[in-house]
Amino acid sequence: MTSSSKRIVVAINPTASFGRGREVGPAVVTTLRGLGHEVTSLTEPDFAQLLDAARAAVREKPDALVVVGGDGMVNLGVLALEGSRVPLGLVPSGTGNDMARGLGIPVGDTEAAIEHLAAALQRPARVIDAGTIGFAGGRSRFACILSAGFDALVNERANRMTRPRGRSRYTIALLVELAKLRPIDYTLTLDGVVHHERALLVAVANNLSFGGGMKVAPDASLDDGLFDVVLVRPLGRLAFLRIYPRVFAGTHITDPRVVVHRAAAVRVEAAGVVAYADGERIAPLPVDIDMDAGGLRVLA
């Protein structure tokens, strides 16, 4: 083994992106072993068992935990690494892959992503922020974006759909939900200040995009110790459809009905709304979100 050889745990979601990236996990393991690293490969029948296995592996203090999948697998990594200084590596093979986009990790080119990881393993890890989420009966963590409102409904619908594959699934889910568009009455507490807001969505963002490159919080920084809290105030369906394509470029935030706050502690309350984070279902509101500044080390 060379002096730069590392002990690496690779946690794989073979079902990411509807199983399209099934070969990515084995390719990561083979390539890293070929480079002389000592690799433990983890796959389990479901997310909960994989999280248990990853947590057990992290207790052995490996040099890195690498996740292979989409943002849900980033979420698994963030949960498994709570309280640990072990860095998180990522080879994206999911549908949205928004964390990889935010970190500058190649998306849609597995070979390039593995090369990027192999190079990052030889550098000090980058320190970024994470978020903690408190809700009735539990707590969780996230790295990308917590959303609660229209976008979460779209996410929920897109997750239930099996086709079309890729980003257009989100567009179709969006159009279906758009037909039922209703403003939500939120109570937001931002660093102790209470705001009552009628809005279509609230996104509490560490990373800038969700849904496969939709830059809902284009100015969000992964290491500024603050969340960008994006609100979209009520819009008619046509106005919403006009603004929607602008989210891919992030230019929607110039619309006066889009409001961005910055805060480190956020409470989101609204009746009958479920919070999603990193594309995973978290819990019905209310949720309390706290900044964990510098809480995550990443290989990027």
Ligand SMILES: Nc1ncnc2c1ncn2[C@@H]1O[C@H](COP(=O)(O)OP(=O)(O)OP(=O)(O)O)[C@@H](O)[C@H]1O
């Ligand atoms: N064997 C398994 N291991 C891990 N996760 C699994 C497994 N089977 C199903 N899943 C589910 O996969 C989801 C995570 O998928 P992931 O984020 O990796 O890919 P994706 O949804 O295609 O991508 P993205 O989140 O970037 O859109 C979780 O909700 C998890 O419950």
